[in-house]
Amino acid sequence: MKTIIHRSENRGHANHGWLNAKHSFSFASWYDPTKVHFGALRLLNDDEVAQGMGFGKHPHDNMEIITLVQEGALEHKDSMGNGSIMRANDVQVMSAGTGVFHSEFNPSKDEPLRLFQIWVFPDKGNVTPRYDQQTYLPEGRKNTWQEIIKPDTQMEGDAIFIYQQAWFSLTDLDATNELSYTNKKEGNGAYVFVIDGDVEVAGEKLKRRDALGITEYENFNIKASTNARILVMDVTMIELG
Structure with a gap:
């Protein structure tokens, strides 16, 4: 097992007034050559x-x-004609494929919007753009x-699919509870992101918004010190070049 820790306080940060964003990976004007992708x-x-x-059409x-x-x-x-209002516990997937325009706004007059936006490189290029949304x-x-989230090659279950050999899983752990995670596909890595709480993952202590990248593993344990919410992104370990 190999691990790499990304501490919350070492993320990129951009505050535009209307948008306060934290970047786990290089984005826009923030660049860290060690954090281009996992x-x-x-x-x-983390927006x-x-x-x-909000974000105008782009x-x-x-x-x-x-x-x-x-x-x-x-x-x-x-630009596919979709329009929706998403709230907490909603997950949206957009396969951009050959190209799509979209906009995202906070329609509320008195409440901020907090969301995670995640990009995954596809394993199929130039697909027909598509949109899906699900409440969990x-x-x-x-x-x-x-x-x-699951791959397009695995259609069983309620998870939304993407064009990549990737699985996303959430858990809400009560304090003192422990949960094991097993690798979904040989050679994949797991990026464990602590949404809330304090946990120990594969022997490493993590706090809110910390992350741990894990490769060359079969399974690992997560122990909650406090009530915690964790997102595991199980992804193909591609190389860029």
Whole structure:
């Protein structure tokens, strides 16, 4: 087993007034050559969007874009004709493929929007753009794993698919509880992101918004010191070049 720790306080930070963003991987004006990607995982942005503000219409192509709303509401519109309001526990996937435009706004007049936006390199290029959205209730992840993202080659279950050999799983652990995670595909790595709480993962102590990248493993344990929420992103360990 090999591990790499990404501490919360070492993330990139950009505060634009209307947008307060923390970057786990190099993004926009923040660049760290040691944090460009973790395998197929390209981006993990921790965004807070002010009331009535948001991202205007902008393009993407050949990227799997996953959005997890944590608090507030997110209004989504795209060039495929989709329009929706997402709230906490909602997960959205957009396969940009040959190209898509979309916008994302906080429609609330009095509540901030907090979300995670995650980009994953696809294993299929120039696919027809697609959109999907699903609600995953907290009771489905209480001291167990709740799979929210899976590969397009594995259609069983309730998880939304993306074009990559990747699986995303959430858990809400009660304090003192322990949960084991098993590698989904030989050669994949796991990027363990602590959304809330204090935990010990594979023997490493992690706090809120810390992350641990794990490779060359079969399984590992997560022990909760406090009530905690954890997201595991199990991804192909591709090399860029």
